Amino acid sequence: MATGRNHRPANRSRGIPEATVARLPLYLRALTALSERSVPTVSSEELAGAAGVNSAKLRKDFSYLGSYGTRGVGYDVEYLVYQISRELGLTQDWPVVIVGIGNLGAALANYGGFASRGFRVAALIDADSSMTGKQVAGMAVQHVDELEAIIDTNGVSIGVITTPGGAAQQVCDRLVAAGVTSILNFAPTVLTVPDGVDVRKVDLSIELQILAFHEQRKAAEELAAEPAAGLAAPGLPAPEPGAARRGQDPDGDLPVVMPA
Amino acid sequence: MATGRNHRPANRSRGIPEATVARLPLYLRALTALSERSVPTVSSEELAGAAGVNSAKLRKDFSYLGSYGTRGVGYDVEYLVYQISRELGLTQDWPVVIVGIGNLGAALANYGGFASRGFRVAALIDADSSMTGKQVAGMAVQHVDELEAIIDTNGVSIGVITTPGGAAQQVCDRLVAAGVTSILNFAPTVLTVPDGVDVRKVDLSIELQILAFHEQRKAAEELAAEPAAGLAAPGLPAPEPGAARRGQDPDGDLPVVMPA
DNA sequence: CACTGTGAAATAGTTCACAGCC
DNA sequence: GGCTGTGAACTATTTCACAGTG
Structure with a gap:
């Protein structure tokens, strides 16, 4: 980060990336569950699994907060819960x-x-x-x-x-x-x-629409892949450009009512 | 995009960026509202305003779908509604x-x-x-x-x-x-x-936690800015690093109950 | 001549890979 | 020996700025 030496106050300055902030609640929830099961420490690998992210990302995220882990051991669950809560402002009402x-x-x-x-x-x-x-x-x-x-x-x-x-x-x-x-x-x-x-x-409704997009994509890919490959062919089936285009609806009168 | 000439099938091939997909429903909603008011065409600037994004982003997004606009004029509302609906898979049930x-x-x-x-x-x-x-x-x-x-x-x-x-x-x-x-x-x-x-x-609860983070940040910045500047000072108050740190809570017993 | 479409530049975010520490 | 912390490489996304066009 600092161009020269790695003297201390590199991170912790200001400006935790937005993407990281958005994941802190996820970590917090996973940690809270561990805390309730009285798990004392957790590795980045384990915690990442519980939070549904990969461990490199988690470690990078935590590095923006400070050095709260112990090499060779992992993170102290209670301490991390506290630090993240504080960072998110959840220690207040x-x-x-x-x-x-x-x-x-x-x-x-x-x-x-x-x-x-x-x-x-x-x-x-x-x-x-x-x-x-x-x-x-x-x-x-x-x-x-x-x-x-x-x-x-x-x-x-x-x-x-x-x-x-x-x-x-x-x-x-x-x-x-x-x-x-x-x-x-x-x-x-x-x-x-x-x-x-x-x-x-x-x-x-936006979330559903995003799902529909991918759902449609999946359906189109299946169609494109089926004639060539067997059922369980892994990897990208490299669908023809345009394969996703559907049978050209008669004319576009689609459901366009605004929700209340 | 294609390294050489700009011969036709540059975009429209496959792979609309995820970030773009996530915005298509936003555009669709704005367009639907225009459609109901029988507005025939709309510029990227206007539509972007209605959707809450900036116009460069909107034009870039649309460029992944194809060239559906008319230079000097804008976009045909009904046509765009149809194209985006189709892209999102909303022409089916x-x-x-x-x-x-x-x-x-x-x-x-x-x-x-x-x-x-x-x-x-x-x-x-x-x-x-x-x-x-x-x-x-x-x-x-x-x-x-x-x-x-x-x-x-x-x-x-x-x-x-x-x-x-x-x-x-x-x-x-x-x-x-x-x-x-x-x-x-x-x-x-x-x-x-x-x-x-x-x-x-x-x-x-994650959404609220993200808001709380920024809320806390704002409160801290205000504190840091107040002694120096007046009430309505615009621009970034360039808060001291560390200014956001709060008064170190007595000890961390925070609300850590998992929701059901 | 207003407005789109898009390369190119800038910025943000992710992943790699490994040095350093416990 | 295991695991964190983090530069560096890579990928994604946004923004700029302007050529091209109806």
């Missing part, structure tokens, strides 16, 4: 609000994985007055009129949006104006936010 | 099964975004006998004993797992054995699958 208590909002409110990692659902908020006061996951749903007050009182900096697409930007604006600086968006909408506000998007 | 009809499974069953893009929920499956026959999203929940028969009868190749983590691998194995080759996994578990099976993972 994060109050979150969920806006939009439909099916998905309710599912999230009930989701154990939130509460178990320092995230506390501070409020459930919905615009529908008939929802107000209803109990969901043991909490009373509050009306969206209260949004600003709730954010303020609870010091909320993370908001989860599970409204229909049409309401998402509006809700987002209010959250941001009230002081929220991180948003997890489940609505099928591109949110516009000022600089300094983070948005992460989870889109269920 | 994809029956999917959802296994694990808890809160999240029910939310997905009700989610409009699935049905609207060629995905058809063929069955809802749960291991709990007391769920069997219950109506969810207008369908009767079926018992997991029927899993293989359902997959087979409906020609299902995509499965969605919304079970608790402990059941996920087992369900996954059965899905794969029954012929499913693409899995969308919502359970907090790393699934092991044979070659040729695709798994995509959606993990709600």
